[in-house]
Amino acid sequence: MNGTPIFEHRGETCVKVVKRVLAALCVFAMLLPMAAIADDSFSMAHDGFSTSYTYNYDYWGDVQMSPDAYRVSAVIDSTTLGLENLDGKRLMKPQGLFVRDQDLYIADTGNNRIVQVHFDGRDFAFVRAISEISGCENNTFNSPYDVFVDQEYNIYVADYGNFRVVMFDKDLNWLKEFVKPEDATFDQNLDFLPKKITVDVAGRLYVLANNVNKGFVKYESDTVFTGFIGANKVSVNMGAYIWKRYFQTKEQRAASESFVPTEYENLYMDKDGFIYATNTVFSEYDLKSDAAKPIRCLNGIGNDILVKNDRYPPIGDLWWISESVPYGPSKMTDITVLDNEIYVTVDRTRGRLFGYDSQGIMLWAFGTKGNVDGAFTSPIGIEHMGYDLLVLDQLENSVTVFSPTEYGMMIYNAIETYLRGEYDASAELWQDVMRLNANYPLAFRGIGRALLRQDKYKEAMDYFEKAHDRQNYGRAFKLYRKEWVEANIWWIVIVLAVLLAVPLTLKRIKRTKWEVMMYENSTVHKAG
Amino acid sequence: MRTAQFTKQAETNVKAEKRKAWWSRYKSTLRYALHVITHPFDGFWDLAHENKGSLAAANTFLFLFLLTRVLKLMCTSFQFISAPVQHINLFEETFSLLIPFLVLCLANWAMTTLFDGKGRFKDIYIAMCYALVPYVMIQLLMIVVSNMITFEEGSFYNVMLGFSVVWCVFLAFVGLMQVHDYSPLKTAIFLIVTVVGACVILFLVLVFFSLLSDAAGYFISMYREIVYRLY
Numbered sequence: 001m002n003g004t005p006i007f008e009h010r011g012e013t014c015v016k017v018v019k020r021v022l023a024a025l026c027v028f029a030m031l032l033p034m035a036a037i038a039d040d041s042f043s044m045a046h047d048g049f050s051t052s053y054t055y056n057y058d059y060w061g062d063v064q065m066s067p068d069a070y071r072v073s074a075v076i077d078s079t080t081l082g083l084e085n086l087d088g089k090r091l092m093k094p095q096g097l098f099v100r101d102q103d104l105y106i107a108d109t110g111n112n113r114i115v116q117v118h119f120d121g122r123d124f125a126f127v128r129a130i131s132e133i134s135g136c137e138n139n140t141f142n143s144p145y146d147v148f149v150d151q152e153y154n155i156y157v158a159d160y161g162n163f164r165v166v167m168f169d170k171d172l173n174w175l176k177e178f179v180k181p182e183d184a185t186f187d188q189n190l191d192f193l194p195k196k197i198t199v200d201v202a203g204r205l206y207v208l209a210n211n212v213n214k215g216f217v218k219y220e221s222d223t224v225f226t227g228f229i230g231a232n233k234v235s236v237n238m239g240a241y242i243w244k245r246y247f248q249t250k251e252q253r254a255a256s257e258s259f260v261p262t263e264y265e266n267l268y269m270d271k272d273g274f275i276y277a278t279n280t281v282f283s284e285y286d287l288k289s290d291a292a293k294p295i296r297c298l299n300g301i302g303n304d305i306l307v308k309n310d311r312y313p314p315i316g317d318l319w320w321i322s323e324s325v326p327y328g329p330s331k332m333t334d335i336t337v338l339d340n341e342i343y344v345t346v347d348r349t350r351g352r353l354f355g356y357d358s359q360g361i362m363l364w365a366f367g368t369k370g371n372v373d374g375a376f377t378s379p380i381g382i383e384h385m386g387y388d389l390l391v392l393d394q395l396e397n398s399v400t401v402f403s404p405t406e407y408g409m410m411i412y413n414a415i416e417t418y419l420r421g422e423y424d425a426s427a428e429l430w431q432d433v434m435r436l437n438a439n440y441p442l443a444f445r446g447i448g449r450a451l452l453r454q455d456k457y458k459e460a461m462d463y464f465e466k467a468h469d470r471q472n473y474g475r476a477f478k479l480y481r482k483e484w485v486e487a488n489i490w491w492i493v494i495v496l497a498v499l500l501a502v503p504l505t506l507k508r509i510k511r512t513k514w515e516v517m518m519y520e521n522s523t524v525h526k527a528g
Numbered sequence: 529m530r531t532a533q534f535t536k537q538a539e540t541n542v543k544a545e546k547r548k549a550w551w552s553r554y555k556s557t558l559r560y561a562l563h564v565i566t567h568p569f570d571g572f573w574d575l576a577h578e579n580k581g582s583l584a585a586a587n588t589f590l591f592l593f594l595l596t597r598v599l600k601l602m603c604t605s606f607q608f609i610s611a612p613v614q615h616i617n618l619f620e621e622t623f624s625l626l627i628p629f630l631v632l633c634l635a636n637w638a639m640t641t642l643f644d645g646k647g648r649f650k651d652i653y654i655a656m657c658y659a660l661v662p663y664v665m666i667q668l669l670m671i672v673v674s675n676m677i678t679f680e681e682g683s684f685y686n687v688m689l690g691f692s693v694v695w696c697v698f699l700a701f702v703g704l705m706q707v708h709d710y711s712p713l714k715t716a717i718f719l720i721v722t723v724v725g726a727c728v729i730l731f732l733v734l735v736f737f738s739l740l741s742d743a744a745g746y747f748i749s750m751y752r753e754i755v756y757r758l759y
Contacts, residue, residue, distance in 0.1 A: 060612045470607045474678035481676070 052374050052402075054366040056440065059311060059468040061318045064439040069355070069364040069408035070389060072374040074124060076104075077398035081117060081126040091115070091397035096146035096196070097334075097381035097390060100153065103127070104383070104390065106399065107147045107157070112140060114147050114157060119385060124401070130155070135174030138162055145195045156205065158194040165194050165207060165219075178205055181217065181225030198269040206267065206275060213263050215302060216275070230277065230302035232264070266381075270337035274299060278332035278345060287315045287329055294332050295345060295356075308360040311468075316347050316354050317365070326350045326369060334382045336389070340416050344382060346391055351376035353389065353402075361442060363411055367391075374400060387412060407436050414446055423450050441467040452476050457483065557582040561589065561661045568699055572706035575658060576651045583650065586657035590629070593660040594622045596667050603671050607679040628726070629656070635725030636704065640718060645708035655703035659696055666692035 054068045074080075078090035092110025099105070104117040104124065113131035117124050133139050142161025149155050153170040165178040180192035193210035194217075200206070203221030206229065215231035244253060265280045275298040282292035290313040297306035312318055316330025330347035332354075337343045341358035351370075355363040368375045381392035387409070389402040404412065414429035427450030434443040448463030449472065457480035464473035485492065560580050564571030575581040598618060601611045633656055637649040647655070670688050677685060705715040 059610070060615070465606055468606065468610060470679045473607060474680055477678050481678075 052366040053368060054364050056362060056364055057312070057318055058439060059441065061312065066364060066437045066439065067407040068366065068405050069411065070353070070366060070402040070404055072400060073388070073403035074401040075373050075398055076117065076124045076401065077396070080124070081115070083115075083126065083129075086126070086129070093394050094392055094397060095380055095394060096144070096158070097383045097392040097399065098147045098149055099383040099385045099390065100149040100151075102385070103149070104385070104399070105147045105149055105155070106392065107144045109143050109145060109160075112142060112144065112161075114141075114144060114155070130172060133166070133168045133172045133174050135168070136166075136177070139174070141166075146197050148197050148199050150199055150203070151201075156197055156199055158197045158207070160193055160195065160210075163192045163194075165197055165205060176223050178207070178219050178223050181219075183225055185214070185227065186212075186217075186225070196264075196266050198267050198275065200269060200273050206269070208264050208267055210263075216264070216267065216277075230264075230275065230296070230298040230304075232279065265332065266334045268335050268337060270341075270343075271339060274305070276335045276337055276343060278335050280331040280333070282329075284329040288312060288318070294330070295335065295343070306360065307358060310359070310361045314345075314354070314356045314360050314362065316345065316352065317350065320350075330354070333380055336382045336384045338384050338387065338412075340412060340419065342412070342415070344384070344389060346376075346379045346382040348379055351379055353382070353391070357415060357442070363442070364408070371396075374402070376400070407433070410436070411442070414443075418446065418449075423453055426450065441469075445469050445472065448472060448476070452479075455479075554582060554584050557585040558588065561585065561658055564658050565661050565695070565699060568702040569706065572655055572658075572699075572703045575655060575703075576647060576707040581654045581658060583654060586654040589657040589660050589664065590626075592664045593657075594626060596664050596671075597621060597625060599671055600667055603675075605674040605677075608674050608682060608685060631726045631729055632656075632722060635729055636718070636722040638729075639721050639725045640708050640710075643718070645710065645718075647704075647707035651707045652704070655707045656700060659699035659703050662695040662699065663692050666695075 052068050052071055054066045054070070055063050056066050058064045078084060083090055089111050091106065091108050094106050094115075095109040096107030097104070098107075102119045102121075104119065106115040106117065108115050108129070111131070113129045115129050116127040118127045119125075131140060141157060141159050143159075144157045145160045146158040147155065148157075154167055154175060155170065156165055156167045159166050163180060167175045167177070169175055178194075180186065180188075182188075186192075190211050194207045195210055196208035198206050204226075205219040205221075207217040207219070209217050212228075213232070214228040216229050218226050218229050220226050263281065265278045267275050267277045269275050277296045277298060279292075279294050279296065282294060284292075286292035287294070290308065292315070293304060293306075293313070294316070295306060295314050296304040299305050306314070308314065316332060320327060320329075326349050328349055330345075330352060331349050332345040333348045335343055335345045342355055342363065344353055344355045346353050346367075350368065352365055352367045354365045357363055367379075369377065371377070376391065376393045377395040378393060379391050380394040383390045383392075385401075387404045391400045391402070392398075393400065410429055410433045414426050414433055417429060418426035427447050430443040430446030430450075433440055434447065437443070444463045444467035448460045448467060448469065451457075451460035451463060452472065452475065457476045460476040461473055461480060464476060557580065560571070560575070564575060564581075571580075598621060601609065601616060601621065602613075633649070633653050637645075637647070637652050639645075640647060640652075666688055670685060670692075673688075674685055701712075701715060701719070704710070704718070705712060708715070708718075710718065
């Protein structure tokens with residue numbers, strides 16, 4: 001036999017191999033608990049969903065981990081949509097996303113088309129790819145950056161490469177075009193490069209165009225240009241200005257950048273017609289003083305009216321570890337506003353989603369960079385479908401769908417019931433939230449407000465103190481103080497009376513004593 | 529035997545007498561602070577030249593000052609000061625006040641000695657400690673008050689805090705003037721000089737410690753190197 005000598009020859013080696021295997025097993029056994037921990041915290045939770053590292057900032061700006069408010073429920077990409085079977089063209093560098101009712105529209109920029117996807121309550125199914133329209137000369141798109149669909153399902157496309165915003169009906173018949181404004185306020189040397197669009201209920205179009213720093217380009221519904229709205233204020237540092245104005249030579253001045261307002265990053269119109277815009281050009285030191293204003297809410301005349309009632313303005317991450325790889329402030333690439341006035345932004349620096357309520361208080365933050373479901377490579381757009389959030393990633397060429405967890409829905413329900421005016425019901429919901437997350441200031445505040453309405457001032461004060469809510473604490477305290485004084489008025493009077501009377505009596509006694517002594521002295525002298 | 533007992537008793541009597549005297553002097557010097565803060569010109573003069581103050585009382589005031597600072601952080605209503613209790617280090621809080629205080633006293637003594645200031649270090653220290661009394665009195669009261677008023681009524685609270693600080697600064701100024709027998713202008717100049725002197729002291733201390741740590745580091749690394757080579 002051939003095998004026997006070989007086996008004998010390798011006898012020693014065999015033992016070694018067995019030893020090694022045993023050692024490896026030992027090491028593996030040691031690593032198992034670690035692997036279990038890593039598994040638990042990283043990708044898969046026990047219910048099969050991936051966790052999303054949800055956290056929140058407390059009053060001092062410290063990170064407090066919280067239960068997941070959202071988890072990935074689906075990832076839509078070329079494969080799940082069956083795009084390869086259709087024409088072999090996978091999604092390529094998509095830039096824009098829009099949701100109207102149950103339909104999702106993706107601006108597939110690299111393939112010059114719009115992809116429409118329908119959600120039937122369970123699955124996202126491909127409907128059609130719009131790459132041609134009828135009724136006009138130039139009937140194809142060239143790098144469409146964004147898409148908007150109005151209530152009559154007319155589609156607007158920011159046709160970047162064709163220098164126009166084109167509007168067509170749902171049967172793809174051309175309706176109208178918005179082109180470069182022939183106006184003195186628009187620099188005629190520049191091309192009109194529409195990047196992001198939104199349309200209000202009256203059909204007015206707002207365009208975020210490349211190279212335009214005067215704000216959003218605004219058109220009436222009859223395609224007439226009516227000016228700019230919401231220009232960023234020019235920020236000039238006094239020192240820099242003096243330096244530039246008085247100490248630089250003409251050449252230096254020409255070479256250095258001039259003071260110009262910055263461009264926006266993205267825009268979204270909420271259901272009330274306010275434009276929410278994000279801005280990513282600012283210096284990071286302006287963030288906490290609220291000079292940077294990375295998130296804005298513009299009213300009809302372009303003023304920022306975003307409510308900021310928290311200790312920190314809505315700026316995304318408050319701090320980041322120095323020398324960490326994605327270093328720097330959060331850069332909000334897109335924003336969406338839910339029907340309950342909660343707005344959610346997506347950050348491209350660390351791939352995070354930040355949710356804020358209408359008072360500018362952070363509800364939760366989650367998300368990261370990476371390749372697992374729920375992590376992003378380069379998030380570019382965010383939309384919502386009901387409470388679900390859809391995030392478009394331009395490098396992964398996918399849309400990640402997040403659905404709220406029980407905890408996330410509880411927060412929404414509590415906020416909505418409060419907005420409806422059902423304060424007691426809201427407090428009960430906040431109690432549930434508090435049971436799941438004891439580090440949630442909003443829950444304390446919500447409970448405190450209900451207690452205040454029930455005239456339980458002392459308890460309300462405790463909750464407001466936990467939430468660090470000075471205004472409401474003051475309100476509760478004032479009432480509590482009034483009640484306390486009314487209840488203890490007699491004690492107060494008695495204590496005050498005693499405080500006044502005792503020194504007076506003592507003085508009186510001393511004086512009487514002294515007088516008696518003087519009298520006795522005088523009588524003694526007389527007698528003497 | 530009996531005599532020994534008697535002498536012992538006499539000794540204890542003397543001790544008790546001494547203690548009693550010390551206590552009465554301590555109490556009177558404590559009470560004297562009220563006179564000093566209300567009549568600073570007379571008060572500080574007598575403090576320095578008539579021996580009306582005592583080191584024990586001065587130490588007490590300094591201790592109370594530090595205690596007030598800590599109590600202020602811990603007990604003021606959260607509406608006015610919300611200290612991050614989880615991050616506070618009491619030693620840091622107290623020493624960040626105590627050390628500058630002592631360094632400033634030292635710098636003032638060092639500078640004024642050169643320019644015919646009459647005060648000894650002890651006099652300066654006592655005067656400065658007595659100048660802290662309004663801070664202690666008002667701020668301790670304000671800690672209680674802060675828990676009785678709301679955020680909207682806070683202007684009263686803030687005014688009182690500011691008032692206590694202004695009073696203290698005024699007292700310190702007058703105190704230095706009287707202790708050194710300086711004119712107001714000279715005192716003002718020497719306040720600035722004192723700050724500069726304190727900076728120099730801190731600089732020297734920093735240099736000293738950095739050199740010390742460098743030297744220590746040198747020997748430690750040499751030891752490590754030797755150990756590394758030998759094994």
